[in-house]
Amino acid sequence: MKLYVIAVGNRMPKWVETAWEDYAKRMPADCAIELKEIKPEPRSNGKTPEQMMLAEAKRIEAALPTNAIRVVLDEHGKDITTVQLAKYIEQWKFSGQDVAIIIGGPDGLDASIKNSGNTKLRLSSLTLPHPMVRVLLAEQLYRAWSITVNHPYHRA
Numbered sequence: 001m002k003l004y005v006i007a008v009g010n011r012m013p014k015w016v017e018t019a020w021e022d023y024a025k026r027m028p029a030d031c032a033i034e035l036k037e038i039k040p041e042p043r044s045n046g047k048t049p050e051q052m053m054l055a056e057a058k059r060i061e062a063a064l065p066t067n068a069i070r071v072v073l074d075e076h077g078k079d080i081t082t083v084q085l086a087k088y089i090e091q092w093k094f095s096g097q098d099v100a101i102i103i104g105g106p107d108g109l110d111a112s113i114k115n116s117g118n119t120k121l122r123l124s125s126l127t128l129p130h131p132m133v134r135v136l137l138a139e140q141l142y143r144a145w146s147i148t149v150n151h152p153y154h155r156a
């Protein structure tokens with residue numbers, strides 16, 4: 001199984017790239033995480049947020065791997081614990097499908113993407129900045145994987 005993280009936003013600050021790499025390289029081959037960055041629509045050409053999110057939605061659709069389980073990250077999604085995320089990882093592995101976890105840009109995700117996921121999850125009740133979301137997600141995927149194999153990284 002591969003976990004694709006489809007994230008709106010490129011040209012991230014160095015700390016974001018470093019943190020992502022740090023967790024990505026810890027993941028084992030059978031649960032690897034791969035980042036696909038989606039170019040954000042320029043914020044300076046007079047378009048409405050809805051128009052920008054729609055343009056980004058088309059790029060997200062084009063980047064999504066075929067037959068992958070879709071997981072949308074949204075602050076209004078289902079609340080889960082890290083132990084529950086570990087259970088999701090086990091289910092996803094069992095399904096034999098790859099997984100695409102989608103993160104929106106500064107304005108969020110177009111409704112067509114928000115409502116297209118098999119699952120909609122939130123990482124916190126707080127509204128998080130999109131660069132931080134990918135870092136937090138990478139750490140939580142690593143932590144959740146560590147739970148599935150009883151790795152000592154996670155201490156309950």
Ligand SMILES: C[S@@+](CC[C@H](N)C(=O)[O-])C[C@H]1O[C@@H](n2cnc3c(N)ncnc32)[C@H](O)[C@@H]1O
Binds near residue numbers: 109122127
């Ligand atoms: C700055 S937020 C967008 C906020 C926007 N007002 C909205 O309604 O989605 C950018 C992206 O980060 C992700 N995100 C932000 N906070 C989150 C949270 N607490 N849980 C899960 N994902 C979150 C979502 O994918 C969101 O589209």
